[in-house]
Amino acid sequence: MSEQSGKRRAQTIVEYALILSLLAVIVISVLIILGAKTASTVGSAANSFEGESTPAVYVSSISLSASGRSPRIRVRGYVYLSTEDGGSASGATVGVTFSASGAQVDSQTTRANRSGRAQFSYRSRDLARGDVVRLGVTNVTLSDYEYDPGRNVETSKQTVIP
Secondary structure, three states: OOHHHHHHHHHHHHHHHHHHHHHHHHHHHHHHHOOOOOOOEOOEOOOOOOOOOOOEEEEEEEEEEEEEEOOEEEEEEEEEEEEOOOOOOOOOEEEEEEEEOOEEEEEEEEEOOOOOEEEEEEEEOOOOOOOEEEEEEEEEEOOOOEEOHHHOOOOEEEEEOO
16 A cells, blocks of 8 residues: 555545544534433433433422410421322422511421421421411422422412411
């Protein structure tokens, strides 16, 4: 093989490599533009695209009650979770804030039990009869699920101190 033929062959290989690189960039750009997302997990070759979305976890209801007499008022709240696919919300981490008369007074995080219920409690000597106490869900996390606040049946609940 002549030296000129070798150079031509090397140039052809470089041109093919550049074309393949350009094609890869185009494919990646198209995927990004179309909104495709790829999730990789260590030890698995799992890919997730828009058509295969992560199931949602959401708040199906909230109950809130107050008991006791001033100056020892106790407010209890329960946040009930559901999943889009009917799976268990057991172990979900739920974040809430308690507000009294419009001002945030406490922030708490807890895990949901087997039935998907997260329990919260707030005690205060500053609450009095007639005060309005509000419990608002701030976040929910659950492995293999995505929190979708838009699906919440309720996001907050309030009660009046008796």
